[in-house]
Amino acid sequence: MKEKTITIVSGLPRSGTSMMMMMLQAGGMETLTDNIRKADEDNPKGYYEFERVKDIEHDTSWLPLAEGKVVKMISALLRHLPDDHEYKVVFMQRKMEEILASQRRMLIRRGEDPDAVSDDKIAEISRRHLQQVEEWLHDQPNIGVLYVRYNEVLDDPRRQATRISSFLDGRVDPVRMVQAVDKRLYRQRA
Numbered sequence: 781m782k783e784k785t786i787t788i789v790s791g792l793p794r795s796g797t798s799m800m801m802m803m804l805q806a807g808g809m810e811t812l813t814d815n816i817r818k819a820d821e822d823n824p825k826g827y828y829e830f831e832r833v834k835d836i837e838h839d840t841s842w843l844p845l846a847e848g849k850v851v852k853m854i855s856a857l858l859r860h861l862p863d864d865h866e867y868k869v870v871f872m873q874r875k876m877e878e879i880l881a882s883q884r885r886m887l888i889r890r891g892e893d894p895d896a897v898s899d900d901k902i903a904e905i906s907r908r909h910l911q912q913v914e915e916w917l918h919d920q921p922n923i924g925v926l927y928v929r930y931n932e933v934l935d936d937p938r939r940q941a942t943r944i945s946s947f948l949d950g951r952v953d954p955v956r957m958v959q960a961v962d963k964r965l966y967r968q969r970a
Contacts, residue, residue, distance in 0.1 A: 785868055786866070787948065788869045789804070794874070794886070795872040799960075800870055801813075803944075806957055806960035807957035813829060813851075813852075814831055829852055830842070836857050855913045865922065867922060868925075872928055873930065880903060883902075933961065937961040
């Protein structure tokens with residue numbers, strides 16, 4: 781893995797991206813975060829976000845800060861990655877029912893209407909989006925991707941941490957990654 785490669789943890793919101801960031805940090809990888817979004821009941825161990833990522837369509841000047849590190853980016857923003865960098869994407873996948881249940885709980889806690897859009901509609905849009913993102917990623921010569929299922933990380937963290945470490949050319953310690961997995965945070969089950 782090249783020293784300037786940017787590692788990205790991605791997926792749909794509520795798919796386990798914060799858990800993966802925590803695992804990679806525990807495994808020895810430096811994270812690019814700003815701690816603007818504080819830990820709360822929905823993510824008691826933190827969000828591991830870097831606010832400038834959200835404006836990548838208009839501002840990529842921060843990308844050199846991410847070289848050799850890992851940064852979190854929702855899947856909808858991946859298309860804006862400039863092709864003058866090399867990326868390794870750890871793409872989190874989770875059962876749609878669990879994502880929807882987790883999003884619903886978050887909306888309720890925020891005082892927002894969880895029924896503004898039906899779960900069926902959100903699921904349909906999300907599945908279509910994921911298919912488009914996977915097809916796009918497949919066609920990018922400068923992006924390597926490893927798909928990681930959230931539930932498989934919880935079921936067999938050692939096996940998944942070993943897969944991730946191999947994908948990242950041994951830059952993270954899988955034993956230390958496993959120690960960061962907190963199964964008590966698996967609250968929305970399907």
